[in-house]
Amino acid sequence: MKNWKEIIRHNTFRYIDHSTENTVAGKPNTALASFAVDDALAISVSEETSPPVVRLWVHADTIVLGIPDSRLPHITDGMAFLDKNHHRGIVRNSGGLAVALDEGVLNISLIIPGADKLSIYDCYEAMVRFVQAMFADVTDAIEAYEIVGSYCPGDYDLSIDGKKFAGISQRRVKKGISVQIYLDIEGNSQARASLIRDFYHIAKQNKETTFTYPEVNPDVMASLSELLGVSLTVEEAKQRVVNTLEGLTEEMITIPMQETEQKHFDKRYQQMIKRNEHL
Template sequence: METIHALLHPQAYRFIDQSSLGPDFSALQSFAMDDALSMSVGEGMSPTTARLWVHHDTVVLGIPDARLPYISEAIDFLNSEGYEVIVRNSGGLGVVLDDGVLNLSLIFPDSKEVNIHEGYEAMVSFVRLLFSDLTDEIEAYEITRSYCPGTYDLSIRGQKFAGISQRRVKNGSAVQIYLDVSGSGAQRAYLLKRFYEIGKRNEETRFQYPDIDPTVMASMNELLGTGLTVSDVRDRILKKIYDLSGKVVTNPLEEQEIEWFNKRFEQMIQRNEKALDRLK
């Protein structure tokens, strides 16, 4: 039986569902939202928060991706395939988001006292609990030939379906995971395989970009033989956080949080414009 991580047992959860906002909801807004909520949770203004988000046909690149020798041509390729491209101002590499990918942020307080690995372990524990009725085979280790490989990749029988990142702001930490719920994991991986082939060609680079093998990635439905939808997983998350705390609130952003969000969103827009302008 999966051990429930201590961070998953707050007195209450705040639940913010932005999974059905549609194509106009930008990934830049998501990063600003998590920053604002991290500040709020860190200040004790908000309880531990679970935020759900979906972005349609978007590729989120990491800072190292922007240093590819032929990055402009690579971005042109993604645009030609119908994908919006943004560059986040944090670590990690490119990931593919679409309407079959559910993103979850668990936002915890006391980041200055809690080891960074604790946040990752809490998310691993949560996902195992979330799907414990469907599988006990979820493992956490780096799938080296996936896109955005990392120590806390989640896989079943060697095929990755989720990746975890963490961003710390002030005294709060947002642990973010993308879950490939439906669709083809291999098709998403092939898109980024072509991106790196076009962006790197045969040039030597100081940074080692992933040599992607699309067969090591799959969606949960492909791995489990299920017909899960993003809405199904949303309902599972809501039920699970209630089971873990006994209290869930759905308060909208307060005045101070809106101010923090607007400031962070403007910063994200400016930084992203500068990052993309450098690539022209």
């Protein structure tokens, strides 16, 4: 694996904390808005009207589906199941499959330029290195490899002792790259995984599909609080993001949403709404 400095050569980062906001860019602060915000920021970073960005976001009781999930044979039944269990289901525009979000899950977006130069793997490795640095004082056991039986499985699942606490997805817009990770910080990981397991059972109903959906095993999922044996909170994890970023860069700045970013957001938000209309 490359280290952070081999991949990220920028010394100034824009820091945005949307984790406690009620509205973002004039819209309710939902996962729909978050994916549109990241697209708008990726365009700004691509056009060099913004430095690279680290953005934090948290959403209550949301199941974020991947595009393949929207093609499940009984997706309407699956969405009704989520609604019955007081969760909102939305389809994102980045890669991956279903993940569970709530107030115990911190999402981090690393938004950088260089889609024409940086490989997909470089960007995943940058995020892995960032998270390892976040928790370096309490563990050196964070590994990146696929955890079979987890939801949204992939080569860059983050785990400790074989139990997954984080997954990474990636989206490229123009020359901007948004690397998004969810970190299961606190709360009931098994309940989250059970909900997604049951969603797949209901939305698939043993039908043959060309796409292979995961058989979710809640026992391979855990929160960082559980894995580290400490009472870690999302607020504490947010402070670790700030501390880590300060240690890896020379300057952190905050910039309000720019006029051009608002325009890009409005367009991307409507695309997210349209993507989800049929669900």
